[in-house]
Amino acid sequence: MKEFLELIKKYGATAVLLAWLFHTNIRVNKLEEKLFRCLENDKYNNYSQRPSEAVLPKKISYETESNS
Secondary structure, X not given: OHHHHHHHHHHOHHHHHHHHXXXXXXXXXXXXXXXXXXXXXXXXXXXXXXXXXXXXXXXXXXXXXXXX
């Protein structure tokens, strides 16, 4: 902590901004890891639990019914 205060005294606002940027970068990296894990888990859960099905808009549904 003492080194951090000495850096702030020496470099001023630049040191504060660098420390803030470093701290924010660490938080964003952790958040990205959590989001990717959540996405991977959701992909596996979707494939194993739900059957594949397509939902057609009404306009296309009417066109396909009239062609049949």
